[in-house]
Amino acid sequence: xxxxxxxxxxxxxxxxxxxxxxxxxxxxxxxxxxxxxxxxxxxxxxxxxxxxxxxxxxxxxxxxxxxxxxxxxxxxxxxxxxxxxxxxxxxxxxxxxxxxxxxxxxxxxxxxxxxxxxxxxxxxxxxxxxxxxxxxxxxxxxxxxxxxxxxxxxxxxxxxxxxxx
Amino acid sequence: xxxxxxxxxxxxxxxxxxxxxxxxxxxxxxxxxxxxxxxxxxxxxxxxxxxxxxxxxxxxxxxxxxxxxxxxxxxxxxxxxxxxxxxxxxxxxxxxxxxxxxxxxxxxxxxxxxxxxxxxxxxxxxxxxxxxxxxxxxxxxxxxxxxxxxxxxxxxxxxxxxxxx
Numbered sequence: 001x002x003x004x005x006x007x008x009x010x011x012x013x014x015x016x017x018x019x020x021x022x023x024x025x026x027x028x029x030x031x032x033x034x035x036x037x038x039x040x041x042x043x044x045x046x047x048x049x050x051x052x053x054x055x056x057x058x059x060x061x062x063x064x065x066x067x068x069x070x071x072x073x074x075x076x077x078x079x080x081x082x083x084x085x086x087x088x089x090x091x092x093x094x095x096x097x098x099x100x101x102x103x104x105x106x107x108x109x110x111x112x113x114x115x116x117x118x119x120x121x122x123x124x125x126x127x128x129x130x131x132x133x134x135x136x137x138x139x140x141x142x143x144x145x146x147x148x149x150x151x152x153x154x155x156x157x158x159x160x161x162x163x164x165x
Numbered sequence: 166x167x168x169x170x171x172x173x174x175x176x177x178x179x180x181x182x183x184x185x186x187x188x189x190x191x192x193x194x195x196x197x198x199x200x201x202x203x204x205x206x207x208x209x210x211x212x213x214x215x216x217x218x219x220x221x222x223x224x225x226x227x228x229x230x231x232x233x234x235x236x237x238x239x240x241x242x243x244x245x246x247x248x249x250x251x252x253x254x255x256x257x258x259x260x261x262x263x264x265x266x267x268x269x270x271x272x273x274x275x276x277x278x279x280x281x282x283x284x285x286x287x288x289x290x291x292x293x294x295x296x297x298x299x300x301x302x303x304x305x306x307x308x309x310x311x312x313x314x315x316x317x318x319x320x321x322x323x324x325x326x327x328x329x330x
Contacts, residue, residue: 004296017328019279020306021287021307043208044208045203048199059291063295064292088292091291092287093285093287094212095284099212120259120266122186123255123258124188124256124258126224126225126256127253130169139173140187140188141187163183164191165178165191
């Protein structure tokens with residue numbers, strides 16, 4: 001891992017932020033920036049999470065995805081427990097620099113703690129399909145992926161489930 | 166647009182939320198849920214934004230992306246000004262239902278108010294490339310897209326730039 005510190009630039013003008021090469025990320029009132037993570041090969045969306053300034057610095061330095069867990073209020077080196085480390089192939093910033101896009105390779109091929117390849121394995125009918133659905137008002141989701149890549153119990157054991165109600 | 170109301174389910178158990186078909190989204194302390202929007206054809210990441218409950222309902226009913234603008238504190242029917250409406254091909258929820266993935270078709274092919282096809286047109290060197298970069302600590306981003314699809318001045322005129330410093 002590079003020991004070179006990462007310094008973010010102050011946000012001075014819209015042109016600097018949108019059209020320049022300065023890395024001047026916008027952290028929200030919680031000190032966080034949204035991160036979207038896709039599979040570098042398939043392009044599939046794997047997860048959406050957050051980084052604080054330290055997590056973003058560590059990701060740039062190490063080339064491995066480090067997030068900030070809101071539920072644990074701590075840095076979260078993805079894959080440290082499961083072995084499913086995310087190697088960053090590309091890290092992009094959006095126009096106003098309040099969102100990070102990571103294109104990653106995942107060791108093992110799964111990203112979801114429930115055991116599916118992607119966290120997004122259910123879809124909601126919209127528009128005409130929603131209007132045509134038999135149910136009144138209540139929406140039934142439809143599974144798009146039914147095959148788990150791993151058994152969460154084997155990988156995580158008795159660790160508490162990260163999903164909060 | 167379907168006049169059928171959309172009712173979200175209460176979040177009762179982890180199993181219900183993760184393994185069931187109930188639509189039981191988790192809105193954060195601001196009443197918002199994160200949304201990731203990709204191009205249904207190319208798979209490219211177009212934008213990351215937020216919805217409140219009303220925006221999510223309207224999106225499901227209409228089949229067009231409606232977000233909640235944090236800066237304007239108002240519903241945001243994407244493309245209403247620019248004509249670049251997003252038609253939703255697929256709407257997915259993640260495992261713990263605190264993130265929405267929209268796969269959309271965009272009229273006109275551009276999603277970024279700066280004029281690029283995608284909001285993500287600059288990348289940050291990470292890991293070894295970061296370590297090898299000449300600059301000390303300060304990060305210079307690299308443009309991955311240099312061609313604008315439209316001229317923002319023609320499309321938006323004198324409307325205020327949405328980017329906040």
